[in-house]
Amino acid sequence: MDVITAPSPAPSTQASHVYDLLREDLLSGRLAPSRKLQMRFLMETYQTGQTPLREALNRLTADGLVEVHEQRGFYVKDISRAELAELTKTRCWVEGLALRESMAAATPQWEEQLVLAQHRLSRVPRSLSATEFANNPEWEKLHRIYHHTLIGNCASQSLIAFCGQLADQLYRYRRLSIRKAFPSRHIGDEHAAIVEAVLSGDADLAVQLLTRHYQQTAEIILPDETIFPELKQTAR
Numbered sequence: 001m002d003v004i005t006a007p008s009p010a011p012s013t014q015a016s017h018v019y020d021l022l023r024e025d026l027l028s029g030r031l032a033p034s035r036k037l038q039m040r041f042l043m044e045t046y047q048t049g050q051t052p053l054r055e056a057l058n059r060l061t062a063d064g065l066v067e068v069h070e071q072r073g074f075y076v077k078d079i080s081r082a083e084l085a086e087l088t089k090t091r092c093w094v095e096g097l098a099l100r101e102s103m104a105a106a107t108p109q110w111e112e113q114l115v116l117a118q119h120r121l122s123r124v125p126r127s128l129s130a131t132e133f134a135n136n137p138e139w140e141k142l143h144r145i146y147h148h149t150l151i152g153n154c155a156s157q158s159l160i161a162f163c164g165q166l167a168d169q170l171y172r173y174r175r176l177s178i179r180k181a182f183p184s185r186h187i188g189d190e191h192a193a194i195v196e197a198v199l200s201g202d203a204d205l206a207v208q209l210l211t212r213h214y215q216q217t218a219e220i221i222l223p224d225e226t227i228f229p230e231l232k233q234t235a236r
Contacts, residue, residue: 015052019059022046026065026076027171028135037066037074064169081228084173088218091166095214096207098151098159103203110153111199117142117149118195122188126178133182135175146191150198150210170217176227177220185216 022042025031042053057074060066067077102110121142128134144167151163190213197206225231 014048015055015059018046018048018052019056022056022060023063023065023168026060027168027175029172029175031076033076033172034078035076036072037076039073063165079172079227081222081230084170084218084222087166087170087173088214091163091170092211092214094159094166095147095151095163096211098154098156098163099198099207099210100203101155101159102151102153103198103201103206105153105155106198106201107153110149114146114149114195114198117146118191121146121191126187127182130183133179135178150194173221174217176224177217180224181220185220190216 022031031037037057039050039053042048043050046053048056057066061068061074065077067075069075121139124139124142125136126139128136147167148160148164151160154160190209194206194209194213197209221227223231
């Protein structure tokens, strides 16, 4: 009797799978900033060939999570105060626009979706531990849904996609900020206040609160010398 073997995944499918795995490890910090991404190590770790791996790395480079150093290969993109400040400012600009457009086109259905997204998020603990920060994947999923819903009524998929890309690039910084601010920052109150402003129809206040929400995340770690060693050199 012939043995039937399952066909190998198509290269594009395999590249997408490796992309997803690598992206998660980059965003979570398991692959540390500025680390060299050695091809042999990655091929063994993610059980893949060189072609789909290179395709995944090229996609991550386009996403702004990986850098290519000429003649030296791929590296995890480093973090810096300048990048954090620039990404935060840009996110405030574009999401402020997207939120205004969403509110201008507000429908009862969108408002209900937003209330539901905020309610579900509020019922899930930010940390799996009450005494120290332990990331809760369910909270992260609901948090992403909340922010996507907030701007998702703007009628521009390109704008929404750009906002998502900025959120990904800022995710590593947000994780650092959360660890430092936990549990003193009452982020759930911030989320609720934004929704309340949206439901009241006050676009200026809603954008102001959303902007402050993002700025506060950055401000928590911008002065931290342990995260940004360049501050020590500046102080000398």
